[in-house]
Amino acid sequence: MDMLVVNNLYKSFGGVKAVSDINMTIDEGEIVGIIGPNGAGKTTFFNLLTGIYNPSSGDIVYKLKEEVSAKSFKPFKMTKYGVARTFQNIRLFKDMTVLENVLIGYHNNFKYGILSSIFHLSSYFKNEKKGNEEVTQLLKIFDLYDKKDTLSKNLPYGEQRKLEIARALASKPKLLLLDEPAAGMNANETKELTKLINWIRKEFDLTIILIEHDMSLVMDICEKLFVFDYGRLIAQGNPESIQKNPKVIKAYLGGE
Amino acid sequence: MKKTMTLFMALALMVSVLTGCGAKDTGGSGKESDTIKIGLNYELSGNVATYGQSSVAGIELAIDEVNKDGGVLGKQIELIKVDNKSDSAEAANVSTRLATRDKVVAILGPATSGNTKGATPPAMQNKVPLISSSATDDDVTVDSNGKVREYIFKTCFNDSFQGVTMANFAFNDLKLKNAAILFDNTSDYAKGLMNSFKKTYPSLGGKILVEETYQAKETDFKAVLTKIKSTNPEVIYIPGYYEEVGLIVKQARELGIEVPVLGGDGYDSPKLLEIANKDSLHDVYYTNHYSPMDTAPEVVAFKEAFLAKNGKDADAFNALGYDLAKFLVDAIDRAGEANSEKIKDALASTKDFKGVTGSLSIDENHNPVKAVTILELVDGEPKFLKKLEP
């Protein structure tokens, strides 16, 4: 069943087209990779998917918790629609602890009002207890529980990447967008990450879209690939067919 | 838990520090001490520091003279000078400190009405007389119910008095019927003068064509002056202080506004001439406490002594400060005892105290009854025009 439909999507900045004429459909439960050379418009596409940019024309429709289209996208509303993301250049809350970072991910699952927070009424305790338990569970899965009181800026790089994913998962998404999750990792770490991504997809029943340069990771776990070049979608299909696609080879090896 | 502990520790620290420094201060202030302590609560820093420091310079000169002549009641006077930062809450803080810690018999200051009002409640509660020589606002000594504040005095005119005088002078003596007003709307003093002028002048039959404002520390007044010029007034009333008035008069003359300019005692400073220069300062009239050109021996003596001590000519704040100190010493002398209650009574019953800025009596509202002098600037020099007995 399709859960994301992109229709004739265009985005331009001051006349320069960053993304043009994108059409794609992604089914529930898929792991999808978006690849392409630098400056191909992948991150812009992610920012369109998460409401940071509004499309110049065309539409994006999610059919997750409810059916929503790009008109009603706002960055802070995306987790409510079931979409969570990570960032290319890790954006953790540096001066907050690991636990607090993940609690922010859990933000929309807390249900108590300002008054309750000010006077610490019983709904405060109920919510905080439940939130802490669920988040603790998540931290244990990610092997971060021992470091829950460490400031996130003091974590090693690989764990920061993991923490960002854990934080995104805390919002209980249906769709997870990962922007270069393996950037800066060595081969071992990448391998571990591959396992982790596969595992969380099953465990949390997720659809995953990832942007990645590391072809081994992409080929390993993605069921479907979309190739961007100069803001356009030049190819799509399973990893094997993409590897053989002449357009893709040309885009990667240059136009000569 | 921890927040209360924090609070507790903080409080303990605070109390110990404050009581600690208090204990030191109260050492020599028993009734039998050989000095009489007078507190100075003045704007020594902050945006009106000029006025505070000028007043203090006058006070210090007067107290030096008194001490040289053997003090009062056989005792030397000790001045305790504390800064109120030109802030009304800080003025209250200083008042409280002077009254409770330094145990002064009386407080002089602050220089501006606003800060004096801030300093008032603690003086009232601690029953220490507080006298200002330049807090001109009418409700400094009288509260909103018309009741006099028992321990508060002033030795300068009420704002209303100067405004009324000038309105009369403009209408009756200069025979000018169309006036413009330009005043400093950040200054309570200027606003007070302006309000009484605005009330009086039309009641005499004059007309106020336009009312414009400026702000203290501004330097360019050409826009409002051009506006005023276009209404063709016969006279302009500009209550304010010399720093700005000097510039205003100069710029007005440059713009070709040659009509008379009227003002109040804020004009009285040698700086006015320096800023505005001689050619602009014609047809300028202002109300003042005295004429600096007066040849009366006490005026001449004061001016010479001030110049010798401070290296510059005295202005109104200096003279008022000087008189203020002498005025208090006179009351202490008459009280016969350095006791705040008695000094207050002596202050309230002052009759014909003779100072540099004229002789004054205190009325039932703790305001001075004193003659107002109208001066005219001729080539920048103040010339005595007339003296109006109250």
Place this chain on the structure above:
Amino acid sequence: MIMEEIIQQIVNGVSLGSIYALIALGYTMVYGIIKLINFAHGDIYMIGAYVGFALTTFLKLGFFPALILSMVICAILGVIIEKVAYKPIRNSTRIAALITAISVSLFLEYGMMYFFKPDTRTFPSLLPDKQIKIFNTDAVLDIKNVYIIVVTISLMLLLQYVIHRTKVGKAMRAVSLDRDAAQLMGIDINKTISNTFAIGSALAGAAGVLVGTYYNSINPLMGVVPGLKAFVAAVIGGIGIIPGAVFGGFFLGITETTISSLGGSLYKDAVAFAILILVLLLKPNGFLGKDVKEKV
């Protein structure tokens, strides 16, 4: 009569604006290069005025020698302030930088007050006291204003030249764009920032002497209000943009004059700040600035 008033008010606005523009030049330049709101800029302007005052009153120097010397002394002062106060906090947070700038400003104001008393002092008249009649009406222009406008415009052109055409200026622009990259390219960051402060402060010094002779009254707090207004002017024009500062200065001067002439002198400053807020909201990079989007 009406025409005359309008002409006079335009002249007033331009003359007031030229002073804001002159001070804003240095403000905008320092912000442009090192992204620091140098609250002390208005106070360096005040010190420039005092230096000019001392040179002309006690050493009896003429206008131009006093102007040049004052610029030199302010440049040195600016460099000292940068080395002593701003260098240690270069990598601190914005808030620390801003508070440091405020502390430097207070230090200069009250240090001057301590040493030279809070009294107003009168600046000797250095330039001819002459009023020019415009178009044979009664509207007049002070000849000193012509000096100020000429100096402001020439300094603006000179600055533009320095920043865009010279090596020093190119280094400044590089530092302003990306400090780390500039350093990798072999640019001496410390020297470049010192240069920036020297030039900015020299501009303030020039403004101090010019405005000192224009209004002939100076005091230790004289820099506060013009400093704030100049900053507003710089923001209006687009902070960091040299012609923007001049534009903003004239814009603010003319706006204030217009409000006063319409009878709004009570709210003149409030309107200035309201314009500031509006500009920040609608065109945060100023009238002459380009819009840049934050990269995600």
Place this chain on the structure above:
Amino acid sequence: MKILNKKNILSILAILIVYAIVELLTHLGVIDSYIQLNLILIGINIILAVSLNLITGFTGQFSLGHAAFMSIGAYTSGIVTAKLGLPFIVGIIAAAVVASIAGIIIGIPTLRLRGDYLAIATLGFGEIVKIIAINNDYIGGAVGLNDIPQYTNWTWTYFLVVLTVFIIYNFIKSYHGRACIAIREDEIAAEAMGVNTTYYKILVFTIGAFFAGIAGALYANYFSFIKPDSFGFMKSVDILVIVVFGGLGSISGSIIGAIALSLISVFLQNIPELRMVIYAVILFLIMVYRPQGIMGNVELKLFNKKGGLNGYAGSK
């Protein structure tokens, strides 16, 4: 069920004991009116600093206009108690409400601004409030509003300080408070995690202004005289300095900062000519040697064994 646990009872007891000790010392005459005045002044400064800390320290919204909210509160309470003759509690509530409405009004347009630009806009807002007050004759204009009944005393001040600290501390400890800290840390990431940054920014401006309004009411009804320029740019800077001195993002830091700077100010009364110079030097030294303030962004560890203010951190 958990409201009356051991810890809370101890807290309440400690709060009451501190209060009782001060009351006792006042009756014994150890605390005279001078100390009391300074205690009240410190209390007012604590309220101002803690509330600004919520805006600037925790949420990272740089404000140079906090004194304007205080001024709005002071004038509101002044009008309510002096002109309308209503009781103090009405004055306090009105002050808080009117100031928080101003907080919303200033919060909305300035949402689009960050860092220095926000600071400058709030500075402009503060100046506009001051100019309006100067030109409003009903509240005395530049002359000021005099003879406001002197209702503020140690009791009012103390319990309002406790209330302020209690509410803001609890707020910070909730998910709302964590969202605010997340905004400070990284606005874009916070939004991506579902934090409605617009809502929270306005909320903290509103809460901050609410308490600044209370501080204003205490101020007006203690000193019984207020004038517009008591709440100018320098007052905002003073409050900010307390917050930064104590540590951005530390409530105990703000409390310590308020006390320390009040004591410094008392000490500097004796050296008037150099007071501001020394103040400037102190500021400068703090910024250079301890820019994170006395407490950094942590709370007093001694009494918080669990550590880490920012999180719920399992302290159930």
